[in-house]
Amino acid sequence: xxxxxxxxxxxxxxxxxxxxxxxxxxxxxxxxxxMQHVEVARGETIVLHDVSLxxxxxxxxxxxGPNGCGKSTLIKTLTCECYPIVQPQTVLRLFGRxxxxxxxLRRRLGVVSADLPGERTPLTVGRDVVVSGFxxxxxxxxxxxxxxxxRVAASEALELMQAEHLAAKFVGQMSAGEQRRIMIARALxxxxxxxxxxxxxNALDIAAQRELREALRHVARQGTGxxxxxxxxxxxxxEIDRVILMKAGRIxxxxxxxxxxxxxxxxELFGVDLDxxxxxxxxxxx
Ligand SMILES: Nc1ncnc2c1ncn2[C@@H]1O[C@H](COP(=O)(O)OP(=O)(O)OP(=O)(O)O)[C@@H](O)[C@H]1O
Numbered sequence: 001x002x003x004x005x006x007x008x009x010x011x012x013x014x015x016x017x018x019x020x021x022x023x024x025x026x027x028x029x030x031x032x033x034x035m036q037h038v039e040v041a042r043g044e045t046i047v048l049h050d051v052s053l054x055x056x057x058x059x060x061x062x063x064x065g066p067n068g069c070g071k072s073t074l075i076k077t078l079t080c081e082c083y084p085i086v087q088p089q090t091v092l093r094l095f096g097r098x099x100x101x102x103x104x105l106r107r108r109l110g111v112v113s114a115d116l117p118g119e120r121t122p123l124t125v126g127r128d129v130v131v132s133g134f135x136x137x138x139x140x141x142x143x144x145x146x147x148x149x150x151r152v153a154a155s156e157a158l159e160l161m162q163a164e165h166l167a168a169k170f171v172g173q174m175s176a177g178e179q180r181r182i183m184i185a186r187a188l189x190x191x192x193x194x195x196x197x198x199x200x201x202n203a204l205d206i207a208a209q210r211e212l213r214e215a216l217r218h219v220a221r222q223g224t225g226x227x228x229x230x231x232x233x234x235x236x237x238x239e240i241d242r243v244i245l246m247k248a249g250r251i252x253x254x255x256x257x258x259x260x261x262x263x264x265x266x267x268e269l270f271g272v273d274l275d276x277x278x279x280x281x282x283x284x285x286x
Pocket of ligand 1: 042043047065066067068069070071072073074
């Protein structure tokens with residue numbers, strides 16, 4: 001399908017009566033995301049179709065769906081790496097606002113993808129990579145002005161991720177699990193309101209997956225909202241109570257995890273006959 005009109009900006013605010021507008025603002029003070037009828041194109045193809053979603057601040061949500069269904073594109077739309085097609089019915093509001101200076105927006109979001117931020121990152125020690133999160137940099141370049149407060153915040157983020165022992169270790173010499181914890185500490189260093197994670201347990205061995213989940217549970221319990229894309233049901237922490245299922249660029253289902261993580265629903269979503277079990281608050285499928 002051809003993109004209708006891909007423009008690199010979000011929609012202007014709609015005119016509303018003062019009273020309604022004030023009511024909406026009040027409601028949005030506790031809303032992380034409002035999406036209405038959002039369509040997003042990658043190249044010439046529309047890959048998100050008519051997506052409408054509302055996510056509250058501090059909510060813990062997992063997004064599941066088959067390969068290529070648009071999960072990463074959805075997250076990239078929140079981080080302004082992808083933009084909605086401009087249409088009259090489209091609304092995209094983050095933290096109650098439709099327009100953002102991207103660097104300011106990113107200060108309120110912690111974003112963790114499977115990739116390291118840059119070529120220099122492996123040659124940088126853990127603590128410096130965490131501090132570099134303040135500058136959205138791949139390493140601590142000499143021209144960056146690091147304050148004592150930043151160093152304190154980096155120590156706190158390392159502590160939160162139980163990664164203090166990695167502070168002086170080069171990222172290139174860390175295991176995949178250790179690197180992932182450092183990258184999450186980097187994303188948390190400026191105390192974001194929401195942490196966005198794209199397949200956090202990818203490439204981690206069983207022990208590292210378990211350690212990562214414990215660390216993320218700790219983050220979730222401290223009040224930071226978590227929005228996580230995953231292919232592994234076991235990544236859905238007990239603290240995550242809502243799941244969004246996506247299929248072919250659309251929201252397939254959105255609701256309480258107990259209602260949606262079922263053998264029938266997942267078999268239908270992935271198009272295979274799955275088995276499912278729940279143990280100690282975690283789901284497992286095969
Ligand atoms: N840079 C790009 N240019 C063109 N098409 C792209 C690009 N990136 C992704 N796509 C296409 O957009 C669609 C959605 O991709 P996306 O990465 O959002 O899916 P996903 O659900 O995250 O997939 P996966 O589970 O495999 O990571 C796919 O059809 C993909 O091929």
